[in-house]
Amino acid sequence: MWLKTLATSPLSAITVVVLFIALLLRFYIKFDTPQRLFSAEELALFNGTDEGLPILLGILGSVFDVTKGKSHYGSGGGYNHFAGRDASRAFVSGNFTGDGLTDSLRGLSSTEVKSIVEWRDFYYKTYKYVGKLVGRYYDSHGNPTKYLKGVEAKAARGAQLLEKQKIEEAKQPACNSRWSQDEGGEVWCDVGYPRLVQRPLEIALTGKMSKRCACFEDSQLGQAGLELYEGCDYYATRCKVQS
Structure with missing residues (x-):
């Protein structure tokens, strides 16, 4: 009886369609929504000082949720200087203050750049990837910049040179x-x-x-x-x- 009523009631039919679309959207958002884009100002809000927000960090423009490592990345933690920013350079420089907390890799060697790329890979494996930081590595549409492509090419070159050196020295x-x-x-x-x-x-x-x-x-x-x-x-x- 209720099926007959549903089929003949325009209002009920609309309700079913709306519910169906809502369910589809919920499924889509949960599984297929692309990760969001962050500005530097937005990312800075997730630096571990607000207990109600997750803790995020960027490396080479990729943003990760490191909340599960709160004891390290939260306020007072040993790695809190990485939270709420992209401080890619500091991963190899060890300079965790002032200008050292920057995403610029200018002047770094190919092995140092390779090491930072490997750090990014570590975060992909260990923490949840949540988006991209608009700026040096990604443009406003989330596309990789020439700078990022250059960094990855330099890291690949470093890996090739290390392998070549290893082969030569084995002789x-x-x-x-x-x-x-x-x-x-x-x-x-x-x-x-x-x-x-x-x-x-x-x-x-x-x-x-x-x-x-x-x-x-x-x-x-x-x-x-x-x-x-x-x-x-x-x-x-x-x-x-x-x-």
Whole structure:
């Protein structure tokens, strides 16, 4: 009887349609609504000082809800300086004050940029992704900017260089090493003789030239660029390392 009434009543039919649309919208909003866009001013409201709001942080323009880590990101927590802002640079610089809390990566090396991208990946895996911060990394439509694309390309380049360096250095065995407060440092080779050698890819990776200890056989000791440890005999297999 009620079905017949429903079918012949315009008002009832409209009610059913409205309820159906409401249910669809509820389902859509819950599962398919894209994450929201934040301005810097809006994001700053979610810095952990308001108990009624979630705690959010940005990294490379991606915004995450870190409320479940409230003990760390909330007011007084050790990582509260990240809350309510995008402080991407601080993830590798360790500068958590003033100008150090910035999303600018200017001047960072490819390995440092790669590390920040890996931090972003960590947040994707560990916390809830809730949206994008409009500004340096995303435009007002939520599209990635040239800056973000450049950052990701630099990080990828850093990963390639690290892999290349790893392959090259595997061709020349590394020294064994140890250090203690009482005895200082020591390097040694089970086969061959310890020498310091420059890491040619390090400038591209870190912006600095560094050296590593590798073991060279007698026939290789005449190569250019090999440096004997100070105070160590030419054919010594063990050398003390200055601290």
